[in-house]
Amino acid sequence: MNPVPLAIRLEGCARTFADGTRALEPLDLDIRAGETLVLLGPSGCGKTTTLRLIAGLERPDAGGRVLFDGEDVTARGIEARHVGMVFQSYALFPNMTVAENIGYGLRIRKLPIREQRARVGEMLAMMRLEALADRAVDQLSGGQRQRVALARALAVRPRALLLDEPLTALDAQLRDTLRMEINLLLRGLGITAIYVTHDQAEAMALGDRIVVMAHGRVAQVGTPRDIYHRPASAFVADFIGTMNRVRGSETADGFACAGGRLRLPPTGRGAAAVMFRPEDVRIAADDETADLAGTVTASFYLGDRTRLFVDIGDECPLTVESSARCTFRPGQAIRLNVQPDGLLVL
Amino acid sequence: MPPLIFSLQLAFTLAVCAFLIVPVVLSVLAGLTVNYFVGLESGLTLKWVIEVWNGYRDTLFRSVGIALACLALTLVLGVPAAYALARAKSRLGRAFEELLMLPVAVPGLATALALIASYGALSGFRTSWAFILVGHALFTLPFMLRAVLAVLSAIDLKTLEEGAASLGAGPWQRFVHIVLPNCRDGILAGSLMVLTLSMGEFNLTWLLHTPLTKTLPVGLADAYASLRLEVGSAYTLLFFLMIVPLLLAMQALARPRRRRFIPADDTDLAPLALKP
Ligand SMILES: Nc1ncnc2c1ncn2[C@@H]1O[C@H](COP(=O)(O)OP(=O)(O)OP(=O)(O)O)[C@@H](O)[C@H]1O
Ligand SMILES: [Mg+2]
Numbered sequence A: 001m002n003p004v005p006l007a008i009r010l011e012g013c014a015r016t017f018a019d020g021t022r023a024l025e026p027l028d029l030d031i032r033a034g035e036t037l038v039l040l041g042p043s044g045c046g047k048t049t050t051l052r053l054i055a056g057l058e059r060p061d062a063g064g065r066v067l068f069d070g071e072d073v074t075a076r077g078i079e080a081r082h083v084g085m086v087f088q089s090y091a092l093f094p095n096m097t098v099a100e101n102i103g104y105g106l107r108i109r110k111l112p113i114r115e116q117r118a119r120v121g122e123m124l125a126m127m128r129l130e131a132l133a134d135r136a137v138d139q140l141s142g143g144q145r146q147r148v149a150l151a152r153a154l155a156v157r158p159r160a161l162l163l164d165e166p167l168t169a170l171d172a173q174l175r176d177t178l179r180m181e182i183n184l185l186l187r188g189l190g191i192t193a194i195y196v197t198h199d200q201a202e203a204m205a206l207g208d209r210i211v212v213m214a215h216g217r218v219a220q221v222g223t224p225r226d227i228y229h230r231p232a233s234a235f236v237a238d239f240i241g242t243m244n245r246v247r248g249s250e251t252a253d254g255f256a257c258a259g260g261r262l263r264l265p266p267t268g269r270g271a272a273a274v275m276f277r278p279e280d281v282r283i284a285a286d287d288e289t290a291d292l293a294g295t296v297t298a299s300f301y302l303g304d305r306t307r308l309f310v311d312i313g314d315e316c317p318l319t320v321e322s323s324a325r326c327t328f329r330p331g332q333a334i335r336l337n338v339q340p341d342g343l344l345v346l
Numbered sequence B: 001m002p003p004l005i006f007s008l009q010l011a012f013t014l015a016v017c018a019f020l021i022v023p024v025v026l027s028v029l030a031g032l033t034v035n036y037f038v039g040l041e042s043g044l045t046l047k048w049v050i051e052v053w054n055g056y057r058d059t060l061f062r063s064v065g066i067a068l069a070c071l072a073l074t075l076v077l078g079v080p081a082a083y084a085l086a087r088a089k090s091r092l093g094r095a096f097e098e099l100l101m102l103p104v105a106v107p108g109l110a111t112a113l114a115l116i117a118s119y120g121a122l123s124g125f126r127t128s129w130a131f132i133l134v135g136h137a138l139f140t141l142p143f144m145l146r147a148v149l150a151v152l153s154a155i156d157l158k159t160l161e162e163g164a165a166s167l168g169a170g171p172w173q174r175f176v177h178i179v180l181p182n183c184r185d186g187i188l189a190g191s192l193m194v195l196t197l198s199m200g201e202f203n204l205t206w207l208l209h210t211p212l213t214k215t216l217p218v219g220l221a222d223a224y225a226s227l228r229l230e231v232g233s234a235y236t237l238l239f240f241l242m243i244v245p246l247l248l249a250m251q252a253l254a255r256p257r258r259r260r261f262i263p264a265d266d267t268d269l270a271p272l273a274l275k276p
Helices: A047-055 A098-108 A113-126 A142-155 A172-189 A202-207 A224-229 A232-240 B004-032 B047-087 B090-102 B110-117 B128-153 B157-167 B171-182 B182-201 B204-210 B216-225 B229-254
Strands: A010-014 A022-031 A037-041 A063-069 A083-085 A160-164 A192-197 A211-214 A217-222 A246-249 A254-257 A259-263 A271-276 A281-283 A292-301 A303-313 A320-321 A333-338
Touching: A022 A047, A022 A217, A037 A047, A037 A172, A037 A202, A047 A160, A047 A192, A063 A217, A083 A142, A083 B157, A098 A113, A098 A142, A113 A142, A142 A172, A160 A172, A172 A202, A192 A202, A202 A224, A211 A224, A211 A232, A217 A224, A246 A259, A246 A320, A259 A292, A281 A320, A303 A333, A320 A333, A333 B090, B004 B047, B004 B229, B047 B090, B047 B128, B047 B157, B047 B171, B047 B182, B047 B216, B047 B229, B090 B128, B110 B128, B110 B204, B128 B171, B128 B182, B128 B204, B171 B182, B182 B216, B182 B229, B204 B216, B204 B229, B216 B229
Parallel strands: A037 A192, A037 A211, A083 A160, A160 A192
Antiparallel strands: A010 A022, A010 A063, A211 A217, A246 A254, A246 A271, A254 A259, A281 A333, A292 A303, A292 A333, A303 A320
16 A cells, blocks of 8 residues: 655765855765655755755756656656655645645545545544644644644645755754654555764764764664764764763773773874763772773763763863762763774774 | 723723714715705605716726726736835835835825826827826735735745645746735735725825716715715715725724634654555
8 A cells, every 4th residue: 555665866965056056066876665764964954955856856066866766856846756755834825624634645646535525534543633623723833733734734645755954943842752753653554764964973863874964964874773882974973962072092912091091992094082972981990900091070870871081191081971870070080981992983 | 901991991982982973974964865954854765876877887887997907907917016026125215115106105186187287189189088097007006016025035935846846837827826826915905905995095086087088086085176075075975885884894903813623733644644
């Protein structure tokens, strides 16, 4: 019953706006049929522009091509591309009820009235909006609007669904719930989905693969695991999660730096800086040998854990996490062990 | 509030109202009295109203006809123009918008003279009511345009249209299904404005009319200038009967629409019903 998902390919798609803004450098991207691809990056990096290129709301500069299942659709407008789209502002039609909004695409496609009704009913049931079918869209809460937008895009059974920050307009708690639901929904439908966000937690939770973008370029494409544990650049490493950076020099038996020595496996490249995540650091017991020694400069109680800033004499303090039960005072001496396999050299 | 201040305010308000309303009432009464100079003692009559109806009926119909034609013209020109302006957010568009207000700022006399100077020689056109229609359309178009543009600028038209396009709607379908219904209030307000303005327009029409293309306000001026005061007043009465419903409708539209309040919050958002 579900339509066959679409494979999408961008070839050399750049986008320069009329005012000269280069929103996108030539971009190549392969989106596999049925996968959820997340476009992640800071504000203004070109995520929306990429999505709009795929949708057909923008045309690439000369030379760029958009392919759907190998077929060139660059010249086709959005009306003819049959992709579903969920806008950040939802773009629900204020002159129509919830049911009319959901059924609009079916009405345009001139489906028999009976089938239109059935499909709208199906979508209303799936989204649990039955009670709101005849309500005006300006009488809906944020979460309900979001669902109507999703239902409207899915009612026409598109082969790909494009979502531009669909949860940004909602409050934090609801965002968590809906993120899980969207995840289940996309997987249940098996549809190709392209999801734009600037929230890395959202990207991690939803993406089969994540495209990290910066300044109109792709910084890295990979699974959430790849992106988190094997960032391709300092930008990606800093943008996703928290990353500690220590300067020093590689020696025969590790990496010498302020505060001690890290057990870095030989890289053969003469590393001058090493990075690691807070969760790869353990606070050493008193009788243990330790890699680094420093002093606590600040400690934040986060409920489930305590976050510490530790000065080891380098430029930036290290971020370290400990179990919530331990207490630390600023100025207290502390010794740290860093897991060798958590050490990254770029 | 101390009662004294309240009484004073009330008295002042009533006085101002009386100042505005008394002449209207007197004028209406004048149209219904047998002899205005004798006063109400002379009795009430519909004689004058009937006289006006018999003598000036054509001006009334002409005015209504011109107003309706003017409405049609401003709708056909104004709504698409407002749509185009709302979409083109360029500086050129804004300059054009200012330019469209020109016929309102320029005295009607000047517009009329310009029309006569340009087209006066086309005698068939000059002597037809279409000549007046052109003047009225020039004068009222900005009001229609502004009313529609105000509504269109308040909604995120671009995204709504993109939403419709993503569901397969072409340009014409988007215009009919999305744009028009969402600027309905603006169109209604603009329409009433155009009807009222066209119906009461005198400056332009005075210069553009010929003896055979008198409109209601022009006929009214004639009646006051050359006939009995009672006839002119009866004429005013007829004019009121036509224009007051329009004004009331306009008032009703200007009032913000009140909606049933339905509290919407997300606490009762049921989980999705996904098939396994
Ligand atoms: N119509 C336009 N005309 C000119 N410049 C534009 C236009 N649309 C976007 N830009 C610019 O192109 C760049 C990329 O924009 P884009 O909307 O793709 O960013 P984004 O990654 O979606 O950002 P955000 O997270 O803020 O939505 C930005 O610098 C933006 O200012
Ligand atoms: Mg964006």
